[in-house]
Amino acid sequence: MHQYSFYVLPDKINENTAILTGDDFRHCIQVLRKKIGDEVSLVDGRGNIFHSTIQECTKTACTCRILSRETHTTDLNIKIILGFGLVKAKALELIIRDATALGVHSIVPLQTTHSIKQRLNADRAHKIAVESIKQSGNCYLPKIERPQSLAAWFKGLNSNVVKIVCDQESDGKLSELLSDSGSVKSIAVLVGPEGGLCEDELKMVFNAGFVSINLNPFRLRTELAVVAAISSICSLMK
Amino acid sequence: MHQYSFYVLPDKINENTAILTGDDFRHCIQVLRKKIGDEVSLVDGRGNIFHSTIQECTKTACTCRILSRETHTTDLNIKIILGFGLVKAKALELIIRDATALGVHSIVPLQTTHSIKQRLNADRAHKIAVESIKQSGNCYLPKIERPQSLAAWFKGLNSNVVKIVCDQESDGKLSELLSDSGSVKSIAVLVGPEGGLCEDELKMVFNAGFVSINLNPFRLRTELAVVAAISSICSLMK
Structure with missing residues (x-):
């Protein structure tokens, strides 16, 4: 059965103790x-799980004594960088939750012509991702970037990253692209907003080295296409 | 761009006319x-799209004259039969919506030890699936079965169906199982409820010829595991 873990900020941890604050402190002390003296399991979102006991408690924080540390390397064989056209708040939250549970490395909301004017x-977003690592048992919090333009995102992508864009009209097969999957270490996945990318944007995308891929013959909502793409990868x- | 289609019950269609009733009648006439004389596009959920014009209209139905019919064969190369442990109403609706958009052949909610006591x-469920085929452009409505026991489901599965069960603890790889994918025509996918299948159930599952598969190293909620499994297949x- 699932053992409940609490999230502790990495800068609140030293060799022997960890200080639990905020929502997870309240959940631990006030709800549970x-x-x-009680044992608690702590995660830092960077691959570490700390087995510890509660040592001291104030009204806003508790200090835990670390008994042992387990370090997990990332469980996926590939670093997945997810870019997607901004969607409404509810769909945005689903994307953050699901992409985190599936183990992506980073999440990049994109401002495109057809995307929703939505702040992050x-x-x-951090809170949703923390909940998701606790639920899923993934020990790594993805990096959630600020909404940015396609151009800004492309600029920051390393040149050795395989780049794919999901496109219902394409004939491209992910299985062929990844057939020599041993050599692929990182992949950037671009999922358009509702209404898709416009022509000028598609030109930019192909100029930046993205390859179009057909995941499914049907028209998938952005949040469903995101999960389909990550799961397929x-x-x-494997 | 997406052209809006209306769903018409197959038994309301004859060679030259189709009668639009219910929600889609209201949406067509009262909302839109x-x-x-207006042209409308109709779908029957069995692979047909009818281009037609509205000929007559009463308060509860309208008769459309069929101008032409396009018949689509199913777009997926495989028949996916989805069985899953019953979940709460909201997650159940997401599963029906997403599995329909991804093009599964049938949806089978399962009563298991850890599943939610939930009616369907x-x-x-039909309404959600209809909305989903209209949104996704998939021309086939999946068959949505009544909640049933594992034993009842297994009994109804054809012997030549490949059977997989999603299991976070397994080492089984879907890519190996489907490596000779040309010969696989139908696949039954079993996703457990929150809390998983119990030991006795797992024994039954393996006795029925299911092979365990690891889709993702993490603990996925049922609705996320369903989408991950279908997308991976x-x-x-391809």
């Missing part, structure tokens, strides 16, 4: 009513 | 304010 509440990399 | 509202069958 853990007491001094960074605190809320995971299954082909 | 279509008039006699057949009308509501689609990408490996």
Whole structure:
């Protein structure tokens, strides 16, 4: 059965102790009513799980003594960088939750012609991702970037990253692209917003070295296409 | 761009006319304010799209004259039969919506030890699937079965169907199982409920010829595992 873990900020951890604050402190102490001496499992979102006991408790934080540390290397064989056209708040939250549970490396909301004019509440996004690593058992928090233009995203992508764009009209097969999957270490996946990318944007995308891929013959909503793309990559990399 | 289609019950269609009723009648006439003589596109959920014009209209139905019919064969190369442990109503609706958009052949909610005691509202499920075929452009409505036991489901599965069960603890690789994918025509996918299948159930599953598959190293919620499984199959069958 699933053992509940609490998220602790990496800068609140030193060799022997970790300080639990914020929502996870409240959940641990006020909801689950853990007491001094109780064992708790802590995660830092960077691959570490700390087995610890509660040592001291104030009204806003508790200090845990670290008994042991387990370090997990990332479980996926590939670094997945997810870019997607901004969608409405509810779909955006689903994307952050699901992409985190599936183990992506980073999440990049993109401002495109057809995307929703949507701000990203960074605190809320972080909270959703933390919940998702706790639920899924993935030990790594993805990096959630600020909404940015396609051009800005492309500029930041390393040249050795395989780049794909999901396109219902394409004949491109992910299985062929990844057939020599041993040599692929990182992949950037671009999923358009509802209404797709416009022609000028598609030109930019192909100029930046993206290859179009057909994941499914049907028209998938952005949040469904995101999950389909990540899952397909995971299954082909195995 | 996406052309809006209306769903018409197969038994309301004859060679020259189709009668639009129910929600899609209301959407067509009351919301979109279509008039006699307007062109409308109709789908029957069995692979047919009818280009037609509105000929007559009453308060509850309109008769459309069929101008032409396009018949689509199913776009996936494989028949996917999805069985999953019953989940809460909201997740159940997401599963029906997403599995339909991804093009599965049938959807089978399963009563298992850890699944939610949940009824299936057949009308509501049909409505969600209809919305999903209209949104996704998939021309086939999946068969949505009544909630049933594992034993009842297994009994109804054909012997030549490849059978997989998603299991986070397994080492099984879908890519290896489907490596000779040309010979696989149908696949039954079993996704457990939250909390998984119990030991006795797993024994039954393996006795029924299911092979365990690891889709992702993490603990996926049922609705996410369903999408991950279907997407992985689609990408490996191409």
